[in-house]
Amino acid sequence: MSHSGKESLLSVKDVKVHFPVRSGLMLRQTGKVKAVDGVSLEIGEGETVGLVGESGCGKSTLAKAVVRLLKPNAGSVVFEGTDITRLSSRALRPLRSDMQMIFQDPVESLNPRQSVRQIIEEPLIIHREGDVAARRRRVDELLERVGLPANSGEKFAFEFSGGQRQRIGIARAIALNPKLIVCDEPVSALDVSVQSQIVNLLLELQREMGISYLFIAHDLAVVQHVSDRVAVMYLGKIVELATAEAIYQRPYHAYTKALLSAIPEADPTADRERILLEGDVPSPINPPAGSAFGHRISHPRYEETIGQDLSLVEIEPGHWVARDPCCLSEEDWNEVQ
């Protein structure tokens, strides 16, 4: 599938993550949630790939599968040439220092009983980096790097504001000089003026340390701003993947178009056509047999898509879109054929 041109750091191939649904007295498996259903994605060195989609589309599950917090049911995840899909947690440990995660809610992801110093130091201890004095220096360095006051180390997470807590999370994530950070909605819970501070910090760190990001957010404007490429996810599948610019300038997929048109724009004079989607994302428990989006918008060609291969096809160099007659304009569909 698509290459960004850069050396790829992470390569995800046809990954599926299914959760069993159990019900009844014996808790027999009665179905499965196809949270991620065949996703392929590559992230290059120093690249940011944005991942957008509605809640429940499988973004966070994919993120966890990428860093192997979840074991995919099928497919492969290759990180720096090592297939980590089936590695045991012991074998994974040395690789863990290269892939870190930043979470949406900095309150829940920071231990309330640990001081900030303990929180940031923990990865250093686990990976046996330096002695006590060296670690102490490193934590001070990290605090300064993420823009926290020098005395923050001795405080507890609850003593900080939302933006500062997110900085603590970032300091912890960069402590081991990772190559990849998965950011799961890192700025969604923050106010705009703080959000821009955190976005700037993430961009600076990337320039300095050459970190790659998988950046998940539902705020499309933020995603567009930080990403090199953007993947649009719908019901467990990527439906469009292209450079950030191309996605916003020339979206092909009907869902991408609807998603973009729904962003409220901070310009009261803007005259835009809004594509209102009816209904919600269908349940991933029993997804429609054919095109999931075609089903939602009751597209007349939905029947045709049942049993068909709706995988991504390169419609323009570097611009991939699902081969789905329900979601492409007639012209684009003919081009794909």
Added chain:
Amino acid sequence: MKEVNPVRVVDQEVYRQHDSESHDLLQVRGLESAFDTERGLLKAVDGVSFSVARGQTLGIVGESGCGKSVTAMSLISLLPRPAGKVLAGEVLFNGEDLLKVSENRLHEVRGGEIGTIFQEPMTALNPVHRIGRQVSEVFRLHKKLNKKEAWEASIEALRMTRIPSPEVRVGDYPHQLSGGMRQRVVIAMALACQPDLLIADEPTTALDVTVQAQILDLIQGLQAEMGMAAILITHDLGVIAENCDEVVVMYAGRIVERAPVKELFANPLHAYTRGLLNSIPRLSLPPKSELNTIPGMVASLSEMACGCRFCQRMGRESSLGDKRPEFREVSPGHWVEACPECYGEEAQEIA
């Protein structure tokens, strides 16, 4: 229309009264609300005045903790008791001061003449009762309908908010519905009695953009149909730009700027408003470029300055010292808190 925010002059509240204009549905004057805490009385809303005309939408925008929700709660006396209380001010709704009316009258007003929608639809709905029973309650209380009539009316109310097959949904429990559908139920309850005013506090913050667009579209449509006025509280300037007629920008419990929506976006005057507008990532910005930020942080309520609070955040001395900046009308309908550092020639350069 003359209106001035309370100006603090040597610990004395002085504020000019509105020239009362009959078309204003709601007039809020000098509203002050506070919370009684261990650290003393903390003022979350510090002298806020605005008005809403019939059929118009007023947006209140600001960051968390600026007092926008407390303002909304104060209007209908919904502050958590006993800690929260309104210290001063008037809330004239159709000429009646809601801060002075009896508890019984307030029950009539809430849900009857004023509908409310809050951020989290799951907490607004009772998880152990069917949707129909909860919507029915509004009709039974306010319209005195009997059980059966109220149930029928509920189905109609749900239909109005375009919930598919409302006659089936009415028997569902809240957990059986998606977030967007739940919010539609809350809207159905809020609008059941065709209120004159809708207070919507972050109605779409918990929802996806696509669902947000549906809900805002629905509210706008119903508003036009019923000729209802609305106060839309949000931190999202995009939502403000697309849905409001007039905007009030709040910072640290005070209004720093107020203007018609197009004017505010085209010509923001206060340094804080500019800072906010500049910090949103826009599609027109070069990718991965540095975003504008507002330095510093909002001071905690107990450390709030008496003078200009945005100067306090920026860590600079206001030339007004401890004197509260005057809230001044600088062009028709455009009001700004006139601290020389935050509004004026020099301020324009700083921002």
